[in-house]
Amino acid sequence: MIIFQLLFFLFSFFAIGTVIKRRKDTLLSNNGTLFWMLFWILADVVVFMPNSTTVFANALGIGRGADVIIYIALAIIFFVLFRLHVKLHMIEQHITRIVRDDAIGTMQDTESQTKK
Amino acid sequence: MFIAIVPAYNEASTVGAVVKSLLPHVDRVLVVDDGSTDQTSSFAKEAGAFVIRHGLNRGQGAALETGHVYARQIGAEYVLHFDADGQFSVDDIAPSLSALQEANADVLFGSRYKTRMAKARVPWTKRYILRPLAQIVDRLFGAVKLSDAHxxxxxxxxxxxxxxxxxxDGMAHASEIPALVKKHGLLYIEVPVSVTYHEYGQRMVSGIVVVKDLLLGRFSR
Incomplete structure (x- = not known):
């Protein structure tokens, strides 16, 4: 076992522990827990058996296993980035709604106090 | 009631004069102070406007919608959008209102390109680069055809x-409004209005932000 494999295994062990903790704290859904568990187990498989990705790559018509990993990682990163952008946009809209309600409420309070 | 909505962000130097010039032409002037850090709110109040103040800066679209919410609450019959930097002329208000009523339309869009002096007044980069690009983007996002949507x-x-x-919330509202006019089948007209340029206004970077906001808006509702 080379040093990288050992370090990666320890890290994935820690990551899976975090996933389980998040699930217990009900911060992660069943699907989310399943996805991240599978992700880290699969990552361990790839790190311990690097040739396994080559088999998969060849099946897809890609030469090297490392290339498949890079393509998939890029696709996932872009997808997550897009989802984060959309989420941020929605949060911005919620902030605006709160700011608007507060602004109109304050104005109405001031108006009613002036009338008194 | 005819209400003018004036979105303002750090416009202390001009907002007072704009409010005073508007008052003889409308029933009420509402300044929506979009989280200014200067004296925009107090100067607008002193000039005779009703003021709603956002605690945080949320953008021109957000400020206009805040004005809309207020206008709906007080049962306004007509609403005017008017910038706080003094680039518009109050002389365009009465003819525009008459045109809107005569055409029995629902929405009126001002256009700086419909005036005779358009060539002299509008910077060439706006006329030949930004405007055609903006028109393409607006059409892609389902807007009605306008000579000056922004x-x-x-x-x-x-x-x-x-x-x-x-x-x-941001400047993408200028593309969103014509798109909503088309979506809801509202009747609209475009009339010439004069624009005095104090600053350049929206630049290319703002245009990119508008496209980004329009794209994200498609996925967040």
């Missing part, structure tokens, strides 16, 4: 006010 001078009837709800 002109801040607009009038809404009560029907349009009740139908159109601006969801884009």
């Amino acid at each position: 002109n801040g001078f607009r009038m809404f009837t009560k029907k349009a006010l009740d139908t159109i709800s601006i969801s884009h």
